Amino acid sequence: MAIRVVLLGQGLVATHFAVGVERIKKGELEPYGVPFAKYKMVYDIKDIEIVGSYDVDEEKVGKTVYEVAVKSVGDILPVPETLKNITVRRGIHLGSMEGLPFRVKGLEDELGSTKAAIERLVEEWKQLQPDVIIEVATTEPAKAFHDVKALEEAIERDDRKRLSASHAYAYAAYLYAKETGRPVVFVNVIPSPLARDDAIVKLFEEAGSLVLGDDGATGATPLTADLLEHLAERNRYVLSIAQFNIGGNTDFLALTVPERNKMKEETKSSIVKDILGYDAPHFIKPTGYLEPLGDKKFVSMHIWWKTFNALEDELVVNLRINDSPALAGLLVDLTRIGKALVERGEKGTAYPVNAFFMKDPGPRGARNMSRIRAYYQLLDYLREKGVIKA
Amino acid sequence: MAIRVVLLGQGLVATHFAVGVERIKKGELEPYGVPFAKYKMVYDIKDIEIVGSYDVDEEKVGKTVYEVAVKSVGDILPVPETLKNITVRRGIHLGSMEGLPFRVKGLEDELGSTKAAIERLVEEWKQLQPDVIIEVATTEPAKAFHDVKALEEAIERDDRKRLSASHAYAYAAYLYAKETGRPVVFVNVIPSPLARDDAIVKLFEEAGSLVLGDDGATGATPLTADLLEHLAERNRYVLSIAQFNIGGNTDFLALTVPERNKMKEETKSSIVKDILGYDAPHFIKPTGYLEPLGDKKFVSMHIWWKTFNALEDELVVNLRINDSPALAGLLVDLTRIGKALVERGEKGTAYPVNAFFMKDPGPRGARNMSRIRAYYQLLDYLREKGVIKA
Amino acid sequence: MAIRVVLLGQGLVATHFAVGVERIKKGELEPYGVPFAKYKMVYDIKDIEIVGSYDVDEEKVGKTVYEVAVKSVGDILPVPETLKNITVRRGIHLGSMEGLPFRVKGLEDELGSTKAAIERLVEEWKQLQPDVIIEVATTEPAKAFHDVKALEEAIERDDRKRLSASHAYAYAAYLYAKETGRPVVFVNVIPSPLARDDAIVKLFEEAGSLVLGDDGATGATPLTADLLEHLAERNRYVLSIAQFNIGGNTDFLALTVPERNKMKEETKSSIVKDILGYDAPHFIKPTGYLEPLGDKKFVSMHIWWKTFNALEDELVVNLRINDSPALAGLLVDLTRIGKALVERGEKGTAYPVNAFFMKDPGPRGARNMSRIRAYYQLLDYLREKGVIKA
Amino acid sequence: MAIRVVLLGQGLVATHFAVGVERIKKGELEPYGVPFAKYKMVYDIKDIEIVGSYDVDEEKVGKTVYEVAVKSVGDILPVPETLKNITVRRGIHLGSMEGLPFRVKGLEDELGSTKAAIERLVEEWKQLQPDVIIEVATTEPAKAFHDVKALEEAIERDDRKRLSASHAYAYAAYLYAKETGRPVVFVNVIPSPLARDDAIVKLFEEAGSLVLGDDGATGATPLTADLLEHLAERNRYVLSIAQFNIGGNTDFLALTVPERNKMKEETKSSIVKDILGYDAPHFIKPTGYLEPLGDKKFVSMHIWWKTFNALEDELVVNLRINDSPALAGLLVDLTRIGKALVERGEKGTAYPVNAFFMKDPGPRGARNMSRIRAYYQLLDYLREKGVIKA
Ligand SMILES: NC(=O)c1ccc[n+]([C@@H]2O[C@H](COP(=O)([O-])OP(=O)(O)OC[C@H]3O[C@@H](n4cnc5c(N)ncnc54)[C@H](O)[C@@H]3O)[C@@H](O)[C@H]2O)c1
Ligand SMILES: NC(=O)c1ccc[n+]([C@@H]2O[C@H](COP(=O)([O-])OP(=O)(O)OC[C@H]3O[C@@H](n4cnc5c(N)ncnc54)[C@H](O)[C@@H]3O)[C@@H](O)[C@H]2O)c1
Ligand SMILES: NC(=O)c1ccc[n+]([C@@H]2O[C@H](COP(=O)([O-])OP(=O)(O)OC[C@H]3O[C@@H](n4cnc5c(N)ncnc54)[C@H](O)[C@@H]3O)[C@@H](O)[C@H]2O)c1
Ligand SMILES: NC(=O)c1ccc[n+]([C@@H]2O[C@H](COP(=O)([O-])OP(=O)(O)OC[C@H]3O[C@@H](n4cnc5c(N)ncnc54)[C@H](O)[C@@H]3O)[C@@H](O)[C@H]2O)c1
Ligand SMILES: [Mg+2]
Ligand SMILES: [Mg+2]
Ligand SMILES: [Mg+2]
Ligand SMILES: [Mg+2]
Secondary structure, three states: OOEEEEEEOOOHHHHHHHHHHHHHHOOOOOOOOOOOOOOOEOOOHHHEEEEEEEEOEOOOOOOEHHHHHHHHHOOOOOOOHHHHHOEEEEOOOOOOOOOOOOOEOOHHHHHOOHHHHHHHHHHHHHHHOOOEEEEOOOOOOOOOOOOHHHHHHHHHOOOOOOOOHHHHHHHHHHHHHHHHOOOOEEEEOOOOOOOOOHHHHHHHHHOOOEEEOOOEOOOHHHHHHHHHHHHHOOOOEEEEEEEEEEEOOHHHHHHOOHHHHHHHHHHHHHHHHHHHOOOOOEEEEEEEEOHHHOOEEEEEEEEEEEOHHHOEEEEEEEEEEEHHHHHHHHHHHHHHHHHHHHHOOOOEOOHHHHHHHEOOOOOOOOOOOOHHHHHHHHHHHHHHOOOEOO | OOEEEEEEOOOHHHHHHHHHHHHHHOOOOOOOOOOOOOOOEOOOHHHEEEEEEEEOEOOOOOOEHHHHHHHHHOOOOOOOHHHHHOEEEEOOOOOOOOOOOOOEOOHHHHHOOHHHHHHHHHHHHHHHOOOEEEEOOOOOOOOOOOOHHHHHHHHHOOOOOOOOHHHHHHHHHHHHHHHHOOOOEEEEOOOOOOOOOHHHHHHHHHOOOEEEOOOEOOOHHHHHHHHHHHHHOOOOEEEEEEEEEEEOOHHHHHHOOHHHHHHHHHHHHHHHHHHHOOOOOEEEEEEEEOHHHOOEEEEEEEEEEEOHHHOEEEEEEEEEEEHHHHHHHHHHHHHHHHHHHHHOOOOEOOHHHHHHHEOOOOOOOOOOOOHHHHHHHHHHHHHHOOOEOO | OOEEEEEEOOOHHHHHHHHHHHHHHHOOOOOOOOOOOOOOEOOOHHHEEEEEEEEOEOOOOOOEHHHHHHHHHOOOOOOOHHHHHOEEEEOOOOOOOOOOOOOEOOHHHHHOOHHHHHHHHHHHHHHHOOOEEEEOOOOOOOOOOOOHHHHHHHHHOOOOOOOOHHHHHHHHHHHHHHHHOOOOEEEEOOOOOOOOOHHHHHHHHHOOOEEEOOOEOOOHHHHHHHHHHHHHHOOOEEEEEEEEEEEOOHHHHHHOOHHHHHHHHHHHHHHHHHHHOOOOOEEEEEEEEOHHHOOEEEEEEEEEEEOHHHOEEEEEEEEEEEHHHHHHHHHHHHHHHHHHHHHOOOOEOOHHHHHHHEOOOOOOOOOOOOHHHHHHHHHHHHHHOOOEOO | OOEEEEEEOOOHHHHHHHHHHHHHHOOOOOOOOOOOOOOOEOOOHHHEEEEEEEEOEOOOOOOEHHHHHHHHHOOOOOOOHHHHHOEEEEOOOOOOOOOOOOOEOOHHHHHOOHHHHHHHHHHHHHHHOOOEEEEOOOOOOOOOOOOHHHHHHHHHOOOOOOOOHHHHHHHHHHHHHHHHOOOOEEEEOOOOOOOOOHHHHHHHHHOOOEEEOOOEOOOHHHHHHHHHHHHHHOOOEEEEEEEEEEEOOHHHHHHOOHHHHHHHHHHHHHHHHHHHOOOOOEEEEEEEEOHHHOOEEEEEEEEEEEOHHHOEEEEEEEEEEEHHHHHHHHHHHHHHHHHHHHHOOOOEOOHHHHHHHEOOOOOOOOOOOOHHHHHHHHHHHHHHOOOEOO
């Protein structure tokens, strides 16, 4: 019983996902980095089947995922031959790569309008029959609509300023589900507000489908969440938090563009107040781009606080971590969980899933909590829903 | 409704506790570092009243707690005058300070036998009427008895090699409870196995009393527990863990004696397997003594693991933390919780309390778990028992 | 034989300097942080006498240095009464505080033109008779003139955009020296190019005076220089350098304004190529402002390289350091050395001094070198000139 | 004009040396990690020719260096075929591997006496005609003789307790030089005191030969030296130094044996006083063995000090560094420099070389200095002697 997956954005994360899943299926890789791998779930990792991939980079469109993978991770990973079967298709651009040094073209440029581009996607998906569609393209400036009509009008009048590619993709996914009656799971691991957009959640609910998001929680942010929980549980009074991030992948390059950086910053800051209960002064944002670091970023964090008798303690954390594989590992479970939940009648969005997997959990207004708490709440929820057995 | 407290070992921890509690009572200090301060509990911090103190160091016995405090923390803290009312009494030594550069004498030396010393303590406590007795003396080599008879025989034949001071104190507490019918809480925050000793737990159960222990969980150990939980929840495969600790207080000095160091090492290692599910190679122990660091120790930790696609990540944590205040803050809650529980009929030991507060939670054979999980389990337990309201 | 000193900018650095010098004179403070304190120099620290202070902040002008010191460092340092004798005078502003949340007014605003303001300063200095004038005001955007005429014309036509306060101060110092025949030392420890400005150096040469600068070398930059030297001497091939700086003093606040940040960035980057011999990719700049950190900044640095057999090593440095005292300590020696040199006939600028003490050593085009090398070259030079005895 | 080299101890360092030199000769490797590679020296790296190798481990004796290398570094490095030409011979053991889990046998066991073993070596070397002999075997407990007669008597009466393998090797080297009239360079990069042993230095002087040593300066020690120099030059007052080292190679395993650990500890501590001028409290020693770390050790260092106005700063350094390649890179230059010097008439030992390359520079009583200073002194010396051209 396969889970058919379509990837939007064949970048490092999508490539690590594709390579890792195929290696696990071949039995040559342990599922490290897949959170719930140790539990028996209704879907196995081996059930995942990637059936489609989209991008807008002219260097990728038309190539096979195998070719893309060899180029981007071939020096550090063996690339499975099975990825030769998937060819990267042209997606919707809507300016998501603006200002970056890549040659890009979107379906809307080819077909003349965003609406036509969306229709083309729906058609293609009717062929590919995805169960899960994963949005993992470049971070783009994007704003929630919250109103279905406003969203639909923006598409109608081809308002390319207001519309983000992720909204266009999500809307296409909704149409596909509605028109085929086949529920779909849209997994949004980029900062664009989709699971936090009332309009999107409403549409997915209507189509018996599920949108999970927003912005995958990997790297320093979930670790900070758990460190803050650790401090809060001891009633230590946090004086300030500084967190620096620097990396050399194109995701960091993209974040040097101020509007994109801002998309991330907001996300990262919300955890402080939600967990501590007060807004401890903090500086948390992607800090810089340094090419030789590649996908293995360097993170430095300083936290200090008042302990008993008002004396001061200090903590410094330094990380050297692989950025993209971390998210790829989460995608494995998001795929399996999403599919199992939608089959069990969950629709709209699923906060317990988002609370663990996402930096900015939908729906709109939902609180962040420490990851360790979210993990156990999710475990209970998955057991209750029958997604995890025993 | 006061909680009457007796301290065993008027060292840095006990002194921070005494000073901090009095400062909070005066309203000059926020209860930072007291884990459950933000909840409404049946006993308030202001209910804590220190009524007695014991030590074996000739420099301390006979002095007031005020004098001891001025000498040890007077340079960094204001010392409340109220501490002039408590004079340090002579306790039982039983070799706990052996090999250390202090002039010591125990009650058993004065009175000729351990049994006589125990009886003297029981007498004094009948006067002082403690509700809670806190064992916070120097780490000593100690072994569990597990058999009440074996313990009582060791006292009877004055076997000073086999008996530890902590066992003698706990036995005295039991006698005091039994003879007065007044339930007592014995809080053991040093590594000696008491809450893990079947014999001690049995005696306390018999006397309607409670022993909580062993070895207060402060510093790097609970943080490591939560970091490992964080990694385990993402199914990251831990390759190794190195943790160094160096400090300049007499507790670190004591741990340069190999047998004492071993008491700590075992404690610290048990978390790895209990949380990860496998025994990741690790090096975790108090590493050295460096006088100028004083009570603010330096901790460095290296953890690395395999993430998705078997790539390797690395984490380094460096801490500069006040050692003794951390434990003093926990003692505030252990005192309040212990008293409330024993009044509500809890007896023997209380695993949910130990699991959060202790490095080696009793009873014997009990598992370690991450602190964040233990915290929420304890919260549920305290609500259920009515110790925390609402 | 006193050295008469005037301070420009009564901020944290100037205040630490004033307080520290007075405390050393009273015999209550060891001269830690004063590089050449252990050598016998022709001028002793006790010879330093602060005779004047200038600022443009309305909160400071008219107050005594004592009042300013109590407010800014009174919580961490004893403030000597002798500082009551110096009152902060109004200096030249020329927009150096633009965009910052302070109420400011310059002499040029009061007197109508920059030229008038400069003349006023010269007059005042004829009274105060300074030997050494220290520029330690807020970092400002500033550009070198390199041409005396261009500089003088800018003053003449009151071109407040082109002129920086530091240039105006330096020009006033030159006039003062020329008119009185009394050689002066102008110590510039802010990024403005003065010792690197051919025009300024030429004027000082003409007046038998000395300008030392630019931008005092404290904190992470000289440490990085020495770490890079360490690596270069082993022919390790540096792959990249990341350096983050965050602090909570007004200097960091000022650097959040982009043009000011740029003044620092250039300075900090020049060391890489000068020491390694190739331009290793690097990210080095003041990164953020976080108020609770105050004057004790947090620095994190990551350097990695290829060692023998092309294997990769990594180094992480974390610092928590007092920002302003570090520069104040250097000022003590710059004052003593500058005075001794100018008396021995040195004029223009003095590269051996700048190479050790400054991030951007003048004259124009001069190379950076590791601090350890610069130190020994300076020692030789000072011995040769008779400034250090034996 | 080849330099013929014999290796004593075919462990990780010797293997990295052999592999690296051959790779450089093949033109496939840049000489990173070779300090003076950027200077023109009378001998080129390509002149190095390894002609012999000795060990006592039964797993290595009789194998080719190629086989040994494939087994120990084959997973991370390409191993050149040219190493098939060198077969590991049996060396002198004298208990240097005692207490370690290896099956060993020494020539003295085979031939009945140490004297016979030494004679055998001299014979073999007359065949191999080495110019440079490198002692890089397992760290062993060893004590200087300082008296030639005492050394010769220990050999005569086969006193295996008193004699160390390194002394026996050095004596054999002396005999070989004396008997052939061919000057030899003995490079000792292990802690055994040879260049600090008056007896050894005297013998080498007599034979027109050179002993360089002791204990190669790699890793945290020379870095600490340069950091301390950095602090000393600013007259910062160091409060304490903590340095932890943990690794997983057999060198770390060997150092878990207390007597071996002590050999290293002394070495590492001597730098503090020599550089700072006072004995700042410190804890510096190899701390532990953790197998998964392999040859890439983890180092953590904490240094704090008083800066100007007696405020306190803190520095933490964390390293993850390849242990053995670092020393192998130094051996390349020690070989070239040693050979060039001995040809230019240098004999006994050469302090300027030792001061840069060694942790415990001979001769006896010589001072440690910061590496950066030592580097420039060595550069001058090498230029003066004509070893480095221009
Ligand atoms: N740990 C993580 O890596 C992590 C965590 C959270 C979120 N994210 C987010 O995941 C996304 C992907 O990260 P990555 O490292 O793979 O980045 P990447 O730059 O390697 O890949 C992004 C890919 O998306 C493509 N793309 C851009 N616009 C597109 C569009 N409109 N339609 C289709 N394809 C488009 C690009 O051409 C590129 O191939 C980013 O938005 C990132 O912020 C990553
Ligand atoms: N964070 C922490 O500080 C922490 C955490 C867990 C456990 N602990 C344990 O708490 C204990 C106290 O720590 P500290 O920092 O206060 O140490 P300390 O050395 O400052 O104080 C110990 C005191 O106990 C006294 N003492 C020794 N033997 C005694 C005896 N038999 N009877 C009565 N008094 C005796 C000593 O004279 C001394 O005054 C230690 O065993 C330590 O391992 C501390
Ligand atoms: N370690 C260090 O602190 C360090 C190192 C190198 C350079 N610097 C430079 O030293 C300078 C002073 O640093 P600080 O920490 O004392 O900063 P600060 O902000 O505490 O003090 C600067 C003072 O200068 C005054 N000022 C501003 N413009 C002026 C003008 N035109 N004339 C006279 N006064 C003026 C301000 O009102 C303020 O009182 C900054 O430029 C800083 O970048 C500092
Ligand atoms: N950066 C560094 O690695 C570094 C720095 C300074 C000093 N050292 C020293 O260099 C030496 C070698 O380090 P390594 O990492 O190669 O260690 P290793 O354990 O990998 O190799 C040592 C080799 O010496 C052999 N050996 C032992 N006793 C011998 C004897 N009597 N005669 C001949 N061979 C003998 C062993 O069998 C082994 O093959 C150690 O003493 C170490 O302390 C290393
Ligand atoms: Mg990424
Ligand atoms: Mg303690
Ligand atoms: Mg400053
Ligand atoms: Mg080694």
